[in-house]
Amino acid sequence: MGVFQFLLFLVLLFTIYNIPLSVRGNTELRVLMELKTSLDPTNKVLDSWKSDGDPCSGTFVGVACNEHRKVANISLQGKGLSGKVSPAIAGLKCLSGLYLHYNSLSGEIPKELSYLQELTDLYLNVNNLSSSIPPEIGNMAALQVLQLCCNQLTGNIPSEIGSLKRLSVLALQYNRLDGKIPASLGNLGMLKRVDLSFNRLFGAIPTTLADIPQLEILDIRNNALSGNVPSGLKRLNGGFQGENNSDLCGTGFPTVRGCTRFDTQNINQLEPVRSHLNDTAPGAISHTSNNQGHCNHTHCSNPSRFPKIPVISGVIPVSFVFMVAGFLAFFLYRRQKQKIGNTSDPSDEHLSTDQAKEFQRNGSVSPLVTLEYSNGWDPLGDGWNDIGFSQEHLNKFRFNIEEVESATQCFSELNILGRNKFSSVYKGILRDGSVVAIRSINVTSCKSEEAEFVKGLNLLTSLRHDNLVKLRGFCFSKGRGECFLIYDFASKGNLSNYVDLNDGSEPILDWSTRISIINGIAKGMEYLHRSEANKPPIVHRNISVEKILIDQQFNPLIADSGLHKILADDIVYSTLKVSAAMGYLAPEYITTGRFTENTDIFAFGVIILQILSGKLQLTSSMRLGAESSRFEDFMDTNLRGDFSESMAAKLGKIALNCIHEHPNDRPSMETIIKELNDSSISS
Template sequence: MLNLARSHAFDNNKNLSALKRLSGGFQYQNNPGLCGSEFPNLEACSADYDPNKPEPLGPNTLWKKSFPQSVNLTEPGCQKQNCQDRSRSPNAGIVFGVVAVAVASVMVGISGFTWYRRRKQNIGSTCRELESRLGTGQVRDACKRGASPLISLEYSNRWDPLGWGRSWSGTAFSQEVFETFMFNIEVVERATQSFSKVNLLGKSKFSAVYKGVLTDGSSVAIKRIAKTSCKSDEDEFVRGLKLLTTLNHDNLVKLRGFCCSKGRGECFLIYEFIPSGNLLQHLDVEHGRGKVLEWSTRVWIIKGIAEAICYLHRSEGKKPALVHQNISAQKVLLDYWNNPLLADSGIYRLLADDILFWKLKSTAAMGYLAPEYASTGRFTDKSDIFAFGMLVFQIISGKTLVNPVIRKGTEAVSFNEFVDPNLEGNFPVLEAERLGRLALLCTHDSPCLRPSMDDIMKELNEHSMSC
């Protein structure tokens, strides 16, 4: 551009020299648009042309006559060093807009994902918190209102045998009964002080038992069972709970209610609390070092246990005939007045098969398992009667282990060999003999030769046994 301008300036200088040589021969009137200096017949230009100036037609040279002075060809703020080609401005704007939209989209996506994750976490924690304050069914309703479909699906797939979506119509276990027995997890936790070790009464392979105090001030024993120890079929589990609610006898530990926590994966059975422990604590008492049960108390306990088993074996109303399957001295609890109460009746209906097998081995080790089970693999009412006969031996002898010496002493009516020496002879001889004979019949190797519970109750009631 600069060389071209210099070439134009050189040509103009040659033209001016040519005009000067024409002098009077040049017709100025025929060229009204001309202006210049050193020519008398030409009008003076507003910006005199100086041929001595370098680059007279350079990029900064303007002749005012060519443009009105009111016209401003320079954009405001546009200086030599920062003015750019305006033809590129639209493309730059489009590129900038596309980049801005892309960045904004990415930011919105990140923000949305972060919000979703936080919301999912909050809903999960809210569900857990709600379950500690509400019933299982209420938790389901509250969480479904706020959870996404994925969260609801995850929640619904968890163990929930008492979900409110289950139909209770047409069964003994009505909705009204359900509400009567149902406890929420907050009540259970408060009663046990969040399952404090101070309140732990006992623990086994499949459960733990805690003492608790309800809001009404009543004491309860809460059996805590993991869902892995329960039947995996929820319908079968619920049928077991239905059975427990039908049991009602003075010599059975009363079920107050239950709670199934989906979040914890645990089931809680709430029973009335029996303060004086179990019968096992009154066996193998060393002379002079513990409380010895009087003879009349022992007879009372035997009769109470017999009544409880007789009730289980009978079908009454909505309660079907039931075999206990786990009768032992540990399952016989005593209250303040030494009334016997049989615990864990029907609980086998809730437990998984591997847990039942483990309990079976424990029962066999203590001598309560009927010998025919080895060949049949089935529990019957005669299985319970065998275990009852073993209990009678234990109560009379005061021993946990019923050895052959005790059996032989009973057969020979040798009281020194089968009656607890801690009684020091303070017992009715005939009554001791009849109870010994009853224990032998109940533990006969042949189940057919064992008496029924009705026959046992008749035997206990016909004779004037001390109370």
């Protein structure tokens, strides 16, 4: 019996210690440690990746796991990484998203990436990567986004890319690629965006590209392309960009010159011999279907052998070599005369992040095209029509994740305007040059019911008033697990910047500006509380001086109006602690637990007193001073007496009525507007 108990103890002990080992001792952890050494040789960025840690615990920066505790996502964009991409990445069999853009990575793109059969998003753009694009990338059957722009890549565009049947975005701009555009790209029926601009490509545009049914954007600017633009590309309208290809012509294309009889003769005489390396569809791809679905199980498949790499057999005839060399010399000579069209020297080793941001901002056809994270979280996806809102209306507000990342310099900490438990706000610059504020909200902080979320989003896009912060648009990203709201930027900050100032400090709001701000807030709140044809009455719930933004002309703009309509209830209620601490929360909420127009009006009364007194924290003496019109007790001493006593007394009375203990005794916003419109107040 004693032996049996001892054996049982050993089994239990093994079980207990084996549980953490299933994560800590697994192959993926070893792979991550190799990646850490390669990507971050100085150990300044990935210090949280510990050899005895758990990659799925949330402590590994940039690492996310799926429900089976397999690494599914690595998001390290804009982290300042200066190493290389290790071939060891092939060990992360369940990886679906790899985001390493906006770093300073160097070296080659490892061909071992092709072993990642679950990878849908590959972002290596804006780095210092060199050498050629490995043709093995054509084996990545699940790939949907291939972003390699703004590197130092050379050589041809592999024709094997034409095997990526799910690819929707191919971005290779701002590299040193040469050769012809592969005709095999025409095989990609799901391709929506192709950007090959600012390279050294030559030859004709394959007619097969015009047959891609979903193609929306084809950018081939600043190459050495020649011949006639396929007429089928006219359907792209502004989506086709062909400037600065001196020998390229076409009829009905604003960005290229018209063709002449001489062009037709030259096309017939100088059409380069087709290279079977570039224009022939690749052979059958191995290792594509066998891996599908394995990462939906607890254990990923681990094939006993690596996929076979296609081998090009045969010997190129000597005559072909001489012919290619002749044409290459011809086009290199013509390249010297080509207009580059940008200010950077072609000999520069690399485009800076700022330059990359600039050309992305100026080179886009439209920011409102959802193309990038194609496996993205999208509450407006299939089935959303049943919710009853206009797709056309909401699509006017949709931004893509590339636009958001470009605007914020990949969410640089230098652009942070504010942060709380559920969101961060970044300053950004859109491609049209306008300045915006971008609020990122974690998907776990949003309403879990997509119908409710979309209903709230529809409401947010419908709000329009001069005293509300204007919502420009929104973006969803499963890759980051976030929703983004893009607003107009208020250059003067929020109202809290103008209270609690020491005597003589700047900036002091003068009396007329304070009255204007109070009037503007009231008008914005009256609009929210008012019922209209396409807008129900809205209770703000969280109005405060922090939520009043000030634009360049010192107009007040109410922020976060209707935001609670898309946030999870627990997030909404968590913000009440701050409101209660600062005195904005109406006393009846403690007993009723309900937000009404009267709770907003209570907060408005507090804000009036804060503007009058210049103090964030109100005291009982301030309230008594407002009741008895003892201005020295409730008026801001920074005004140095430069205010209208009659107006101040009137505003004090309005504030006191707003913060009345009994909600039914508070005036409505409509009544407040009428009182403020009295000539003695508004003049």
